[in-house]
Amino acid sequence: MISELGHFLLISAFCLNLGLIANNISTRSVLAGYTRFFNRLESLLFILLSISFLLLIVSFINSDFSVKLVANNSHALKPILYKVAGAWGNHEGSMLLWVLILSVYLFLFQASSSGYPKALLRNVILIQLSTTALFLFYLLILSNPFERLEIPPLNGQDLNPILQDVLLVAHPPILYLGYLGLSIPFSIAVGFLLTNDHKINIVSLIRFWSLVPFVFLTLGILLGSIWAYYELGWGGWWFWDPVENVSLLPWLINLALIHSILILERRSSLLNWTILLSIMGFSFSMIGTFVVRSGLITSVHAFANDPSRGLFILLIIFLAIASSLVIYITKRSNHKNFMNLNFASKELWIIVQNLTLLVIATIVFLGTIWPFIIEAMFDEQVSVGEPFYEVSLTPFVIIFAFMLPIASKIRWKGKNFSNIKTIIGLICISIAFSASAFIWKEFKLLTFIGLFLSSWVCLGSILEFTSYFKSQLNFIDSLKRSPILNSRLIGRTCAHFGFGLLIFGVTAVTSWEVEDIRNVEVGESYYLKSYQIVFKGIDYSVEKNFKKVSGSFEVLNNNKLVGTLLPEKRLYPSRNEVTTEASIKPTFPDDLYMVLGNKIDENAWVVRTYIKPFISFIWLGVILMALGGFISLLSFSSYNKFKA
Amino acid sequence: MRIHYICLIFVLASKAFAVEPSEILNDTKLEDRARNLSSNIRCLVCQNENIDSSESEFAKDLRLYIRDQLVEGRTDEEIEKFLVSKYGSYILFKPEFTGYNIFLYLLGPFIFIFSFIMILLVFLNPKKGE
Structure with missing residues (x-):
C-alpha cells in the first residue's frame, strides 16, 4: 500500500x-x-x-x-x-x-x-x-x-x-543540494532573458543563489573525497575518476560566476557573460548526472544499467541546454558596455581569473570525454588519468593561485599599482618561508612553488583583511557601520585563506608522504620516521551483516603511546565482497594511515603504512572555503536588517 | 561492461594485494622508478585503477615485469613503448603526445593564450565613444 x-x-x-x-x-x-x-x-x-x-x-x-x-x-x-x-x-x-x-x-x-x-x-x-x-x-x-x-x-x-558508510549517507544529499542549487541561477538567467527587460537588477539575486550551491557543492565534494581517503584504502584523496571530474566542473563554473558577478555589481558590465556562466553551471550539473547515470562509465557511482535510460536522460539534457542557449543567443543584451581597464585594475584580473577557471574546466572536461571521443571517431581506446591531469592542470593552478592575492589587493578601476611595495614584500616573505622548508627537506621545484603559493595566498588574504580595518577608526565601530561589507570581507578572507591551506596540504602530502609495505609478524615492531609501530595481535569476529579480521597496532613516538591502529578486512556474505577498512590516526601534523593486506601465515600479515603529512590541511582548507561562502551569505540577512 | 565482470572475477578469485613486500626491489632508486612507471599504467581488468593500487593478478604480473625490465637496465620509455605495442595506448593513463592526442594537450593552453590576448585587446584599448 x-x-x-x-x-x-x-x-x-x-x-x-x-x-x-x-x-x-x-x-x-x-x-x-x-x-x-x-x-x-x-x-x-x-x-x-x-x-x-x-x-x-x-x-x-x-x-x-x-x-x-x-x-x-x-x-x-x-x-x-x-x-x-x-x-x-x-x-x-x-x-x-x-x-x-x-x-x-x-x-x-x-x-x-x-x-x-x-x-x-x-x-x-x-x-x-x-x-x-x-x-x-x-x-x-x-x-x-x-x-x-x-x-x-x-x-x-x-x-x-x-x-x-556514515559519510556516504550524507554525501549524495549534500552534493545534490549543490548540483541542483545551480538550477536557480540557471532559471534566473533564462527567466531574465525571457523577460526581455535588461534593466532589472539581478545582481544580488544571482549572487545569493550562486553562493548557496557553492557551499553545498564544496562540502559534498569534500565528503566524497574524505570517504575515498579512508574507504578505498589507497590513501589517495582525489583520483581523477570521471565521476569526481564531473562534480568538479559545475564547481569551477560556479566559482567563475561568483567572481564575475562582482564586476556586474561594480561596473554593470559582463552581463551576458554572467548569464552564460549561470546557464553553463547547471548544464554541467546535468551533464554530470548523465555521465554518472548513463552507464557510459564503470565506477562505484554508475548505477544505471539500461541504455535506453541513458539515451532519454541525454535527450532531456540536450533539450534543456539547447533551448536555454537558443534563448541566450536570441535574447541576450546587445548593449555594449566596454570597460576601459588598466593593468592595475581589479576588473581585468578577475576577468583573467574567470578565463583561467574556464580553461581548467575545459581541460578537465576534455580529459573526461576524450576516451569516448576517440572511441567514437577512431574506434581506438585511450585512457586519460591522474598523470595527464597533473601535467596539464598544474601550470594553470599556479597561474590562478599567483593572481589571487594581487587581484584582491588592487583597486577597482585602479590606474597604478599603489600597493606595489606590499605586494613585493609579501612575495619576499613567501619565498623565504618556502625556502626555509628545504633546510630539512630535499629541494624540489614543484614543492617550492607550492609552498610559496600557499604562503602567498594565505598572507595575502590576511593582509587584505587587516588593512581594511586599519583604514577604519575603530574595529567595533566599523563592524556596526557596515555589516554588509564586513561579512563579505570576512567570508572572502576565510575562503581565500582556506584555498591557501589547501595548496599547502596538497603540496605537503604529495612531496613528503612516506610509504612502507612489509610483512609483519605478531609481536614484531618497526620504525617509520620517528614512529615505532608494534603489531599487537589479530582478531576475528562476526558482526551483524559482515565478518571481519582486524589487526591491532600500537604506535609510539619517542616511547610515548600515540594511539592504536585497527585496520580491518571485511567480508560481506550477502554480496560475497571483501572490503578493506583503513585505520587512520591523525597525530597533528601527520596522519598515520594503515591498511591490512594478505595473510602470509598464522602469525604474519602484509601491512601497508603511510605517513601523510599535513593532509588535514586539505580538509580544513576546503571547509574554510565552504565556510567563507556561508559567511558571505550572511551579508544578505544583514543587508535586509540594515535597510530596515 | 565485460571488463567490469572480468575484474570482479579476478578480485574474488585472487586475493592478491596491491604492491606486495616480495615484489619490492632492494635498489630504492629502481623501486622509485618502478612506482613512478606503475602510476601511469592502467590495470586493464579493473575499473579505473593503476597497477600500483590494483589487486588483480594482471597488475601483479605487470608490476613484476616492469621491475625485471628495470633491473635489466631498460629505460622508462622503452618499457612504456613495449607495453603500448603489446596492449595498445589504452594502457597508459597519460596519453602519448602524438597524433590526435596533441589536441587534448594543447586545446587548454591555446584557449588560454588566445583569450588572454583577446581580453587585453578588448579591455585595455577600448575604442573611444563606446
Whole structure:
C-alpha cells in the first residue's frame, strides 16, 4: 500500500507540475499579479514530493522486499541508518531525491525573493517548473522507484558494502543540494532573458543563489573525497575518476560566476557573460548526472544499467541546454558596455581569473570525454588519468593561485599599482618561508612553488583583511557601520585563506608522504620516521551483516603511546565482497594511515603504512572555503536588517 | 561492461594485494622508478585503477615485469613503448603526445593564450565613444 501511495503522489505531483506550467503561461495576460493561491500550489508540489520520498524511505526501513528497489538495494540485517540511506544509494531513489530537491529550491526561491518584478519572478518559476517536469516525467516513465516485484524475495541483495558508510549517507544529499542549487541561477538567467527587460537588477539575486550551491557543492565534494581517503584504502584523496571530474566542473563554473558577478555589481558590465556562466553551471550539473547515470562509465557511482535510460536522460539534457542557449543567443543584451581597464585594475584580473577557471574546466572536461571521443571517431581506446591531469592542470593552478592575492589587493578601476611595495614584500616573505622548508627537506621545484603559493595566498588574504580595518577608526565601530561589507570581507578572507591551506596540504602530502609495505609478524615492531609501530595481535569476529579480521597496532613516538591502529578486512556474505577498512590516526601534523593486506601465515600479515603529512590541511582548507561562502551569505540577512 | 565482470572475477578469485613486500626491489632508486612507471599504467581488468593500487593478478604480473625490465637496465620509455605495442595506448593513463592526442594537450593552453590576448585587446584599448 505504502509504495502505491508513493507512486500515486508522484503522479499527482507530475499532474500538478504540468498544471502549474499551464497556469504560469496562460495567466500572464489575464491576471496582472501572481496570486497567493498559486503560490500555495507550488509549495504543494514540494509537499507531495517530500511525502513520496518519505514513503520510499519507509519501505526501506520496513525492508519491504516486494518493492523491487528495496529488494535490489537493501538487506534485512543492515543497520537502520544504511537502510534509510539505501533510499538514495541507487538510481531510481536518487532521481527521486533529485526532483525533490528541485522542488525544494523552487519553494525556497519563491519564499525569499518577493521584492523583484513580478514578470521576472514568474519567468524564473516557469523555467524551474519546466526543469522539474522534465525530470519528473523521466522518473515516472523510465525509473519508477516504487515498482513492485511479483514474487518478493526472502531477503534483499544488500547495498554495495563500500557504500555502507556514515559519510556516504550524507554525501549524495549534500552534493545534490549543490548540483541542483545551480538550477536557480540557471532559471534566473533564462527567466531574465525571457523577460526581455535588461534593466532589472539581478545582481544580488544571482549572487545569493550562486553562493548557496557553492557551499553545498564544496562540502559534498569534500565528503566524497574524505570517504575515498579512508574507504578505498589507497590513501589517495582525489583520483581523477570521471565521476569526481564531473562534480568538479559545475564547481569551477560556479566559482567563475561568483567572481564575475562582482564586476556586474561594480561596473554593470559582463552581463551576458554572467548569464552564460549561470546557464553553463547547471548544464554541467546535468551533464554530470548523465555521465554518472548513463552507464557510459564503470565506477562505484554508475548505477544505471539500461541504455535506453541513458539515451532519454541525454535527450532531456540536450533539450534543456539547447533551448536555454537558443534563448541566450536570441535574447541576450546587445548593449555594449566596454570597460576601459588598466593593468592595475581589479576588473581585468578577475576577468583573467574567470578565463583561467574556464580553461581548467575545459581541460578537465576534455580529459573526461576524450576516451569516448576517440572511441567514437577512431574506434581506438585511450585512457586519460591522474598523470595527464597533473601535467596539464598544474601550470594553470599556479597561474590562478599567483593572481589571487594581487587581484584582491588592487583597486577597482585602479590606474597604478599603489600597493606595489606590499605586494613585493609579501612575495619576499613567501619565498623565504618556502625556502626555509628545504633546510630539512630535499629541494624540489614543484614543492617550492607550492609552498610559496600557499604562503602567498594565505598572507595575502590576511593582509587584505587587516588593512581594511586599519583604514577604519575603530574595529567595533566599523563592524556596526557596515555589516554588509564586513561579512563579505570576512567570508572572502576565510575562503581565500582556506584555498591557501589547501595548496599547502596538497603540496605537503604529495612531496613528503612516506610509504612502507612489509610483512609483519605478531609481536614484531618497526620504525617509520620517528614512529615505532608494534603489531599487537589479530582478531576475528562476526558482526551483524559482515565478518571481519582486524589487526591491532600500537604506535609510539619517542616511547610515548600515540594511539592504536585497527585496520580491518571485511567480508560481506550477502554480496560475497571483501572490503578493506583503513585505520587512520591523525597525530597533528601527520596522519598515520594503515591498511591490512594478505595473510602470509598464522602469525604474519602484509601491512601497508603511510605517513601523510599535513593532509588535514586539505580538509580544513576546503571547509574554510565552504565556510567563507556561508559567511558571505550572511551579508544578505544583514543587508535586509540594515535597510530596515 | 565485460571488463567490469572480468575484474570482479579476478578480485574474488585472487586475493592478491596491491604492491606486495616480495615484489619490492632492494635498489630504492629502481623501486622509485618502478612506482613512478606503475602510476601511469592502467590495470586493464579493473575499473579505473593503476597497477600500483590494483589487486588483480594482471597488475601483479605487470608490476613484476616492469621491475625485471628495470633491473635489466631498460629505460622508462622503452618499457612504456613495449607495453603500448603489446596492449595498445589504452594502457597508459597519460596519453602519448602524438597524433590526435596533441589536441587534448594543447586545446587548454591555446584557449588560454588566445583569450588572454583577446581580453587585453578588448579591455585595455577600448575604442573611444563606446
